[in-house]
Amino acid sequence: MAIFSASFDFTTANTVGQVKMYLPIHNAFMACGWTDVSASGALFPVNGTRGFPVGAGTEWGYDVYAMNDASQSAAPIYVRVGYGTDAGAATTLKITFQVGFAQNNSGSITSAQSITRTVENNNNTSIWSGSLLYASGDGSRIQIYANPQQAGHPWITSLERTHDTNGGDTTEGVTLIGRNIAGAINYSDVLLPNTGTYTEAQWAVLMSQNNPSTFGGSVGYGVPFPYFGRIMNPIRGLLVIATNEVGTIGVVTSVPIYNVSQSYAYWGAQAGSLTPGNSPASAAWMRWE
Amino acid sequence: MKFLLLLPYDNSSDNQFRTWGQGISNAFASGGLVNTNAVGSINWATVLRPTGSSQVAGFEVWRFNDALQSTAPVYLKIIYSSATNSPGGPGIQIQVGTTTNGSGTFLGTQNTSLQNLAAVAANGTSGTLQTSFMSVDTNRVAGAFFLGTGFNSTEQYFGVERSKDNSGNDTTSSIIVNWGKAGSTWGQQCIPVSGGVPTAEVRWCALGPVGTTTANAGSFVVSPVFPLLGSVQNPGKNFMVLAVNDLPQWQIITLNPYGTPTDYVRLDDLGTTVMGLANSRVIMRFD
Numbered sequence: 001m002a003i004f005s006a007s008f009d010f011t012t013a014n015t016v017g018q019v020k021m022y023l024p025i026h027n028a029f030m031a032c033g034w035t036d037v038s039a040s041g042a043l044f045p046v047n048g049t050r051g052f053p054v055g056a057g058t059e060w061g062y063d064v065y066a067m068n069d070a071s072q073s074a075a076p077i078y079v080r081v082g083y084g085t086d087a088g089a090a091t092t093l094k095i096t097f098q099v100g101f102a103q104n105n106s107g108s109i110t111s112a113q114s115i116t117r118t119v120e121n122n123n124n125t126s127i128w129s130g131s132l133l134y135a136s137g138d139g140s141r142i143q144i145y146a147n148p149q150q151a152g153h154p155w156i157t158s159l160e161r162t163h164d165t166n167g168g169d170t171t172e173g174v175t176l177i178g179r180n181i182a183g184a185i186n187y188s189d190v191l192l193p194n195t196g197t198y199t200e201a202q203w204a205v206l207m208s209q210n211n212p213s214t215f216g217g218s219v220g221y222g223v224p225f226p227y228f229g230r231i232m233n234p235i236r237g238l239l240v241i242a243t244n245e246v247g248t249i250g251v252v253t254s255v256p257i258y259n260v261s262q263s264y265a266y267w268g269a270q271a272g273s274l275t276p277g278n279s280p281a282s283a284a285w286m287r288w289e
Numbered sequence: 290m291k292f293l294l295l296l297p298y299d300n301s302s303d304n305q306f307r308t309w310g311q312g313i314s315n316a317f318a319s320g321g322l323v324n325t326n327a328v329g330s331i332n333w334a335t336v337l338r339p340t341g342s343s344q345v346a347g348f349e350v351w352r353f354n355d356a357l358q359s360t361a362p363v364y365l366k367i368i369y370s371s372a373t374n375s376p377g378g379p380g381i382q383i384q385v386g387t388t389t390n391g392s393g394t395f396l397g398t399q400n401t402s403l404q405n406l407a408a409v410a411a412n413g414t415s416g417t418l419q420t421s422f423m424s425v426d427t428n429r430v431a432g433a434f435f436l437g438t439g440f441n442s443t444e445q446y447f448g449v450e451r452s453k454d455n456s457g458n459d460t461t462s463s464i465i466v467n468w469g470k471a472g473s474t475w476g477q478q479c480i481p482v483s484g485g486v487p488t489a490e491v492r493w494c495a496l497g498p499v500g501t502t503t504a505n506a507g508s509f510v511v512s513p514v515f516p517l518l519g520s521v522q523n524p525g526k527n528f529m530v531l532a533v534n535d536l537p538q539w540q541i542i543t544l545n546p547y548g549t550p551t552d553y554v555r556l557d558d559l560g561t562t563v564m565g566l567a568n569s570r571v572i573m574r575f576d
Contacts (some may be wrong), residue, residue, distance in 0.1 A: 195506050201499040202566075206521050208490060215487040218519025225496050229505035231512065276497060277565025 001138045001289050004031040008133035008146055024133040032137030035066040040106045059084035062107050068139030075171035078103045086121040095120040099176050101193045115189050115197050120155040122182040134267055136287050140169055143237040145286045148268030154181045156271045158237030167258025175226045175235055179271050190228045198228045203274050205240045211280035212244040219245050239264055239285040240274045246283045263289040290320040291575045295418035298435045300377050306338035309379050310369040320425020322351040328392040339371035348393050355428035361461035361482055364389050365449050373409045380407025381445045385466045401478050406445035406470040424574045431527040431573050436557040442471030448527035457547025465516045465525040475563050479516035497569040498532035509535040533568045552576045
């Protein structure tokens with residue numbers, strides 16, 4: 001397991017910005033132990049630009065990563081990370097995660113089941129500076145929280161295998177759960193290679209509406225449950241916390257998940273509106289180990 | 290025992306008031322709860338209808354009648370009254386706790402506050418019978434009243450049951466109480482038999498849907514409703530939540546809470562924000 005943080009300054013207005021946009025994400029996957037499949041045409045750190053200028057609605061680069069765990073050979077999972085500009089303007093950032101079960105070494109996810117999620121599209125036209133990207137993961141998961149202290153710009157996502165009742169990874173499928181703050185989009189996606197995909201526009205959590213929720217020495221932690229025609233076993237990468245209980249930025253807290261203590265970090269309250277009707281006001285903790 | 294009650298949403302006469310009130314009262318008794326005959330209880334032969342808004346006509350105190358009642362008593366007080374701003378509309382108020390004084394007053398702190406489920410300004414619908422459902426046994430009660438009037442929001446829900454162990458068996462540790470009313474006012478509270486009582490929740494704690502359906506791969510999501518005592522407790526069985534288009538109104542479905550087949554009925558379309566999600570709907574135990 002690994003944790004990773006890096007500067008995440010960037011702009012789509014020049015090639016330097018493109019490099020700054022790509023490298024932190026690429027390095028996060030590498031630090032967490034994923035495999036860069038070296039797809040033809042993909043970006044690499046040494047040539048981390050696909051050229052400038054680009055127009056609106058243009059993807060200027062991508063890379064493809066594979067999980068790197070014991071299940072990958074029998075139950076492969078790939079994510080194609082796309083970098084570009086949103087349809088609105090040439091200066092509008094867009095990052096996509098396409099998750100699937102096969103790829104063609106040329107930058108395409110080729111499995112019958114896949115889902116593409118715009119994890120970030122931001123209409124900010126200025127250069128960002130002073131932002132950070134945090135990541136946590138291993139060969140079977142990755143959690144990324146970018147720009148958590150920068151209002152309007154953060155995005156958070158968790159990509160991990162489905163779990164059994166003990167929290168162990170299964171080969172049934174993969175979950176992609178996150179929030180695109182600029183787009184005000186919550187997503188909880190489940191992909192099962194032999195069955196299909198399902199998208200729920202929320203993190204389904206069990207939370208008290210009381211803020212703080214503390215009662216009898218217990219604090220409420222909302223564990224996101226994926227759906228796939230049924231309530232599946234919860235993910236382990238993210239938690240939802242009432243704003244009055246989130247703690248201090250940077251503080252790491254141990255929480256028992258599936259009866260196993262896991263470490264979670266609070267990086268900022270910008271990823272709010274995570275509960276139904278935003279009640280209670282909430283923020284995310286990201287697995288940090 | 291399940292009850293489909295067609296009750297007049299009408300306080301326009303003593304007879305109409307007695308008809309809907311006694312309909313509920315009779316279901317309590319038939320289902321197996323015991324009327325404590327608290328001092329001052331309503332007398333259905335002589336009670337007069339409420340003539341003012343939010344006016345109390347009378348009350349009853351019912352208790353569970355199961356093997357646990359002697360060591361972990363559960364009492365439900367029900368008040369028969371009128372709508373908040375309309376004497377013509379029936380109103381129900383409930384309070385649940387562990388100890389009463391024999392005259393309709395709860396003692397100590399192990400109880401909910403009085404929950405007024407009456408609609409705010411719903412006039413009576415003279416001559417029209419409204420659909421209501423109740424499910425009652427010696428250790429539980431759930432009711433959903435005045436559903437689907439089509440002219441105003443008059444619905445009034447409540448449920449009381451014991452806390453559950455991991456197998457769904459009753460325990461003596463606490464009482465699970467749920468309520469809801471027209472105007473999107475929902476609540477739940479878990480009342481421990483001793484110690485502090487948590488603040489009532491303003492919505493039901495469930496894994497609800499965002500969209501109008503969760504159907505996928507031949508099934509759809511039905512979420513139990515979870516009591517909260519700081520931590521999430523084993524869910525009750527009285528109510529569950531699903532997406533609006535996953536089951537038609539009034540449809541009965543057999544589910545398997547804790548592995549036991551149990552019938553539920555999908556309630557009306559008015560309870561849209563039971564958990565802050567516009568497309569969530571309630572199903573109620575109906576057996």
